[in-house]
Structure formats: structure tokens, C-alpha cells
Amino acid sequence: MHFGLTEEQELLQQTIREFAASELPAPKLRALFDEGSGHDPGLWAKSAEIGLAGLTVPESYGGAGLELLDLALAFEVLGESALPGPYLGHALAALAIAEGGSEDQKQRWLPRLASGEAIGTVALAERNNVWECADWRVEFRDGALAGEKEFVPYAQLADLTLVGTVGGGLAVLERDAEGSRVDAVDGVDRTRALGRLELTGARAEALPAPPGTAERVLDAGRVLLAADSFGGAWKLIETTAEYTRTREQFGTPIAQFQSVKHMLADAATEIEPARGLFWYAAYAWERLPEESPRAAATAKAHLTDRAADVSRTCVELHGGIGFTWECDVQFWVKRAMFNRTFLGAPSAQLERVADLGGW
Amino acid sequence: MxxxxxxxxxxxxxxxxxxxxxxxxxxxxxxxxxxxxxxxxxxxxxxxxxxxxxxxxxxxxxxxxxxxxxxxxxxxxxxxxxLGAQGVGMIVPTLLEIGEEWQREKFIPGTLRGDYVWCQGYSEPGAGSDLASLRSSARLEGDEWVINGHKIWTSDAQDSNYMFGMFRTEPDAPKHAGISYLLLEVDQPGLEIRPLRQIDGAVHFNEVFFDDVRTPADWIVGKRGQGWQVARVNLKYERNLGGGSMMRRHFNGLLELARRSEIDGRPAIQDPVTRRRLAELEGYVRCVETTYMRQLSATANGEEQKVSLPILMNKLYGTDTREKIARLGYDLVGSDGLRAPAEEDLKIQSNTETVTGWVDQYLFSLAGPIAAGSSNIQRNIIGERGLGLPRDLRSPS
The missing domain is CATH 1.10.540.10 (Acyl-CoA dehydrogenase/oxidase, N-terminal domain)
Incomplete structure (x- = not known):
């Protein structure tokens, strides 16, 4: 029994950490955040060079052939670094094609996704808080899509978009297809762009996906958001601890005050013991499929909610400066907001935890 | 993995x-x-x-x-x-680590068989979180220590054969350096045990009064003045006492309660608010379980340094989770929460079968943030050792 990381997994995290430190110094992250597109083609290309675009794509299609746990560990570091870019939608599109695509579809798309030459995304949400596939209303008839999708990551940038359709189907829509229209959404998290997709007869190609594929894509996404939240929250705790060691009031570093120290200790204690939740959920997705939906919902509900709490505590501990646009803490506050809401809020996930538990 | x-x-x-x-x-x-x-x-x-x-x-x-x-x-x-946590859980590993050979031979076999029951003499009315300020004293007279003072929160004292404890033997030394770790027989003149009735009405703890109580000069663990270091070895074992599946059993008791309780004429488990609170707790219980799995795996694979941070959090996290379970249970018993715990609830700790058992849990869970290193002391430890924050105003140890 081994419930821990391998040396390779630790090395993977180290590689991405070093990549982020060298390619995304604080001023560059700040500039990207202020610019607001959530994307830097150079950064994306370089991250693809170290393999980030194709971690779980099978080796036979040009990827690294790793498992969801490895991808989640990568997302932990993306969360830590608040790395802007289309990683989430891209990873889920690649997983969807690998799980549910025909051989021909895999050969056509996976190598391009794995190399980062093509960017993928997923169009899952619909109006009125719809995320679950059972509630999807976009029609796919005679090879054409009709309906609306909301909050599609990097909709304007993606070369291919996996569109969720009535009955839990998935169809691949290529960029600029006639009958599709993309509008940018002014998203709260400027490290991850969003768009709205209007479909009026756009040509698309269905995945022959076996039943449950769309659910598995949603579950994988929830695991990745939980991992991202963990990384971001831990990063905030560390930077806030550092801030309280240096910020002086009443003639002493504020970390000396128990009120401050205990807030940080409580924040750390909310997050650290939850690390195993996303590990387990990622493991279950690969090895214990019958446990996977509930494990993913638990990790998503718990970690994204706790991370949001912690991000607010960290703003408070920064004092006035924490409330300003110029303070970098906001990157993680807003990333936590995205993670909490995207793919269904904690309240919806908790209801699933209860249902799936047979309660 | x-x-x-x-x-x-x-x-x-x-x-x-x-x-x-x-x-x-x-x-x-x-x-x-x-x-x-x-x-x-x-x-x-x-x-x-x-x-x-x-x-x-x-x-x-x-x-x-x-x-x-x-x-x-x-x-x-x-x-x-x-067997009693103080014996097998604390004094045995301590003697194995730093006891004299004759002490191990004399005390360990009987303790393992359950013939010897131990109690712990640490806390005093004036020495709780600031344990090193303890004042109960022992002075060497010939070949015996003569002990005077007052200990509190001593569980199992009436049933014990022996006590291990900390006593001030070097009154002129700095506070941490003036303490020795002594063993003594409980049943002897001058040692008086008074049961302490706790907030839920049960009696698990005692006060122990020492009036010229005696113990042989060589019933000391470690050297004179080193009692604080010995106790730190010992407390390390106390913090390891928690198990992995315990929290799940408590939670399962709560789920059963939710199935048989009613809210507005329906089983509470169908009530949306209750379901949500249970599901939130499921997250915390999973955290306890998976953190235990991480620690077990790391221990088995010789990678304990990788889990040093969650180990610091075990006590605080476990306490908080237990308290959440107890409080939701108390809500689920509804108006029966007006009843006092029954005698049988006080005998079985954490009785999940009766409504008043949950009233008792509501009260008993108040002990968690206080006993065996208070939650606020845990927060200091997590902040200082875990997050590298500066020590606050305490005398150096």
C-alpha cells in the first residue's frame, strides 16, 4: 500500500514549479492579469514544450501517457503559480477524446492537442446553473448543434470545443465553424478566460463516447479544480505567513500576535489535511470507478470551499493593502472563486455526495 | 499510488x-x-x-x-x-526509550498483561497549558523521595497501581530544569484521591493530593532535573494514540441517528439542510481518513518527514471534527436535547444509541479542545513549528 507520491511525481511538480518561477516572474503575472486576456501564446508554447499540454494523452498519440493523479499534481502547481492559460479546458477536451473518441478522431486530434499546437476546450455549462449532463439542452441533430453554452473556457481561442449535448453526448466543434458565435465574458478570474457560445446549426462531429463519458469528464474536472484550489490555498498561506513575519505594528512583527498566528494555523489546518481528498479522488477516477463520482464531488465541494474561506482570511491578514488591486493576493482570491463555482458550486456537490452515498 | x-x-x-x-x-x-x-x-x-x-x-x-x-x-x-492509554500507550514506550533495565523488567510485563494500571500526574490546578510551572514537589530524604502537592485531571486514579508524574525536585533551578520524572505506588498513606465530577455529570477524572507520600530514590526515569525532557518523549506517544477508523465509526453513528430521527414527519436524512451538513462532515471525515492513510503509508515506507506537517495538526483536526459530529447529533435529537444524560450514557462514552447519549456527546466534546494539549496550544505549535512564525511571549524551554 502506498498513499503518497513517487519520485517521478515529485519531479513532475518540481519541473512545473521551476518553469513557473522562471517563465512567470511576479511582474509578468501582474502584467498578464492587468491585460486581461488570460493568455500568453509564448508561455503556452513553452509550457507545451515541457509536456504540460499532453500529460494524460496516451504515448501512442504523442502524449506522456500519465494518469489523472499526475495531471492533478500538475494542476496543484498551476494553482500555486496562478498560471494563466487554457490548461483546464484543454486537459478535459483531451481526456474526453481519449476516453470517448473513435480511433480516427483520436488520431486526428490527440497529437495536435498533446503538442499544444491545437488548443482544446469544453462547453459544459448552460443557463440557470446547469452543469450536469442530464440537464444539457443543446441539441445535436443531423450533424448540427443548436443552443447556447455558457462559461466556456477560452472559447474564443480554442481550436476545438467539446460541446455537451442533450442526453450527455459530446460533439466536437471546430474553430470558427459557421453557425457558431463566441462572445467574450468579462470573468472575475483574469487568469482563466471565459466565453459564451451560441450555436445555430454549427456543423460538429459526435464522439461515439460510451455512456458515462461526459460524467467522467465532469468528475475529472472537479478533481483538477480541487487540486488547483489546494495549490492556491497553500501558496496563499505561505505568502501570508511571510507577510506577517515582516509586517510590523505596535513595534513587532504581527505574526507574534496570537490572534494572527492562530488565524494562520486554523487556515493551514483547514487545507493541509485535505490534500488526500484530491489524491484519492484522482486515484479513484483511474482505479476505483464506482467510487469516483462521489470522491470527486467530495474533493470539489470540500477543497474549493475551504480554499475560498482561506483566501478571505489571507486578505484580512494583509490588512488594507490586501483590499487593493495592486496586492497580488487577489490572483488567488479570484482563482478560488472560479474553482468554487466552475463545474457546480459546493452546495450542488454536497447534494451529490448525499445522493451518491445512498442517504 | x-x-x-x-x-x-x-x-x-x-x-x-x-x-x-x-x-x-x-x-x-x-x-x-x-x-x-x-x-x-x-x-x-x-x-x-x-x-x-x-x-x-x-x-x-x-x-x-x-x-x-x-x-x-x-x-x-x-x-x-x-489497555489503559497511560500504561501501554505512554509509560511502556517511555521506559523502553529511556528507562533503566530493572525498571523495564519490573514494570513492563505486568503493564502489558493488564495487571498494572497506571495514572498520570502532570497537570496541577496552577499548571495547565503552562505545565512547566508545576509546583508539586519531591525532596530526597535518605533513600526515598518525599512528595507533597496536588495533581488534577488524573484519569483512572482509583483503579491504578502506579502513577508516573512530574515533580519539582530542584527548586532553585529554572522552571523547566527543576523537574524530575518519578514513579510511585498509588495505594499508600498520604495519597488521597478525590473524584472530580465533570460538566456532563460523569466521573472520569480525579484530583490527587500528596501529603508526605514516599517513593524509592531510584524510581526516577532519566536524571534529576530532566523530567521535562522525559515528559516530551512521553507526550509524543500520547499524541500518537488516535486511530484511523475511529472517526468513521463516530460518523456512522451520526448517520444512523439521522435515519431514525424525524424532522417534520420525515426521516431527518431526507431533510435538505441535514443532508448538506452531513455531506460537509463527510468531507472532514474523509480528510481524517486520507490523512491517516498518508501517515500510515509514510511510516511504513520510512518517509515520515513527508508527513511532519499533518502530524502537527492531528489533534486539532480530530478534536474539531469530533465536535462537529457531536453538535450535529445534538441538533438531530431535537427537543430531547432538553434532557440530561442518563446514567448509562455516562458509563459508555460516546453512546450513539440513545438520544441522551448525544446530549452527553454534546457536553463531553467540550473536553476535546482542552485536554491533552489545548487547541490554542496546538495552534501555537502549528504556527511556530509548521509555518515558521515567531514564538510568542513565553519563557524559553
């Missing part, structure tokens, strides 16, 4: 389970039969793996998984394998 134990360990689990099934058939066991059960378990290597045979242990190669499997299966069986 691989969560299967593999065929070797699964076979071991099956063997342990067969053993517990045989003994469970005779439950409840008399005092003598319980001792015999533990002897047989020790012969098979299920108990006391880390303790040499000459002290009554089974002296097996270190194997964290076998230990964990035995703990899980024995706990699930409800058989009386866990």
Missing part, C-alpha cells in the same frame, strides 16, 4: 479476523479471559510487536501495515485489547 494491501497482507487480515471471530464468540470476556485473549494475541504477534519478548512483548519486525490491520480488526471486533 496503490491502495491495495496485496495478497500477503490480505491473508494476514483474514487470519486476524478469524482469530477475533473465535474470541468474539465468547464475548463479553471476564477479566481473566480478557487477559488470556491478550496473551494469545501476543503469542501470535498481534500485540506489542515493538516490545522485546523478555518484557512480555512479541518482538516482531517493524511492520506498520500489520500493526494497522490488527488495530482495525481488533477495534471492529470490540474485544478488550486496548
Amino acid at each position: 496503490d491502495l491495495s494491501f496485496g495478497p500477503e497482507y490480505e491473508a494476514y487480515r483474514a487470519e486476524v479476523r478469524e482469530f477475533t471471530a473465535e474470541w468474539s464468540a465468547h464475548a463479553p470476556l471476564s477479566h481473566e479471559r480478557a487477559a488470556e485473549f491478550r496473551d494469545r494475541a501476543t503469542e501470535r504477534g498481534y500485540l506489542y510487536r515493538g516490545i522485546p519478548k523478555r518484557y512480555g512483548g512479541s518482538e516482531r519486525e517493524f511492520d506498520a501495515f500489520r500493526e494497522a490491520i490488527v488495530a482495525e480488526e481488533f477495534d471492529a471486533s470490540g474485544l478488550p485489547w486496548r
